[in-house]
Amino acid sequence: MTQSPDNPRASLLDAALSAAERGWHVFPLRPDTKRPALHGEATCPRTGPCVSGHAKWEQRATLDPDRIRAAWSTDAFNVGIATGPSGLLVVDLDVPKDKGTSDAPDGATTFKALCERVGQPVPDTYRVRTASGGEHLYFTAPTGIRLANTAGSLGALVDTRAWGGYVVGSGSITAQGAYEVIAPIPVTELPAWLLVTLRAPAPSRPAPSIAPARNASRCAQVALERESAGVAAAVEGQREATLFKSARAMGRFVAWGDIPRHEVEEAFQVAGESAGLKPHECRSTLRSALDWSIRTARPREAA
Template sequence: MTQQPDTLTTALDYAARGWRVFPLLPSSKRPATPNHRAADCDGTDAWCRTGHAGWEQRATNRPDWITRAWSSNPAYGVGIACGPSRLVVVDLDTHKPGSEIPEPWKTFEITTGEDVLDHLAGVHGGTITPTYTVRTVSGGTHLYYAAPDTARRFANTAGKVGWLIDTRAHGGYVAAPPTTIGTGAYTMVDDRPPAPLPMFLLDLLSRDQRPTTSTTPNGSPNAPQRTSSRPYRAVGSGDAVHSASAYVDAVIDAETTALNAAPDGGRNLALWVMATNVGKLINRGLITEHAALDRVLAAAAGHIAANAYDTYQAEATIRSGFHRAATRRSAA
């Protein structure tokens, strides 16, 4: 078995990459310093003479400071401050036995953040770029990506990208190899330099959780904005186009009725089923995906207004249904 490098050597290696590190308490993910809260800061700590300095402000890539810190306690773990290190770390967790699996992931039999991310990449036409990768103590995965050169400062997210997916950026940190907790250790599984943040993830992290909406007749701002109701691909005469349009309208009206009748606790599944069935219309060229998304979102407006899910969550479910329809078609 290959022996893990000591924490000081590894912390210095991270610093050489330009990453900002700080010590973690032995066998813990808690920062070793400061040992007081901001509310209790009295300015006597040398770091706090001009104001309270937390772990993010104390994170450093200076070799002398790093050597001094870990030489004082070789049992310290290593924390990496993501924001100052220009990193966005995607934290992929695993399903905890006994906890509920939400739809549509239950239907897909998906139980890991890695599979959720893979599914979302397919839905959004993206690619999970190979990058610096760490296996966590709990069996999850950390994907380290280089933060984009934009004016936007990415912050931490929890579930915004998808189920079992969190991200760490400004205001966040990760425990890094060879940090140990109990009998487990964080281990590096891919040592390549961090790749640029994939475009589909950049889009998901940059977007507002509630896409553009329009006001409904009753004044509710929750109904998605609809585009033209004539997005169908014309094949043949005008009568054929009208027939196709009428057929699409009939299918969507029937699916909307079923969606509106969905009971509490089954609304998300009903939305996914509707999206899967409307996805078949997309496969047949009767409606574009963009227009189908608008119409299914409009059908879900009542559930969105009732806070069964928000518009962003509804869109993710709909795209998953479209993806399932397309997958079944390709496998047929």
């Protein structure tokens, strides 16, 4: 779907409603971006969908056309599709960041080679071209199996989105360009060989080498070692949440002056990348969690 330059809000509303009609749970993304437009836990009003506690974007994604119209009536939001609740697994075939000069194969080439190795054709299914020039291949996820996201485990620049993940829907537009359907055919079931590949146990990772904090109190050092170990051991689908929780737990020690912030960030960056998170994911999560925790930390005597 291509946006109307005269009324982008109406075009995006149509895109959101069309996705919901397919049974795909949608939520708004900030205009011209890929980031959720919903409030975070720190600013949650505890009303509406959050009356029983903060509801994240995956829980608040909806099929309700009235809720969709109400949300998209306020701004030209892009369309986020929560893959898990939608019963989808989307294979994200990315392109090298410096695609103009890099000799590295793109995700589509890597995925084609993977298909050839297992003696299968590249699956024919609903496809969306992303703003960066990559592709999203949509598949119906198998019932009774809760698949999580993957990042590079199938191959370089080949990620998957399932429970805990989302994709930008067609009709959305960012500074890089538009998301457009390039294969408007039915979504097919996830191939059995790909399901087996995704469910194969990940190779064990060596424990990360984390240098002791140089300027920390003993209590803060012990806490950092414990929290970092938990992050490094987090399983797929829980890694970012574990990092966020652990970073928030350490924020009070930073606020109290028991440990420098940069030492906490260095330790968690190592642990998060060891667990399989991308460097920018670690940095973004750490910044958000530590900023909130330091800002809201109670005095030591009141903790």
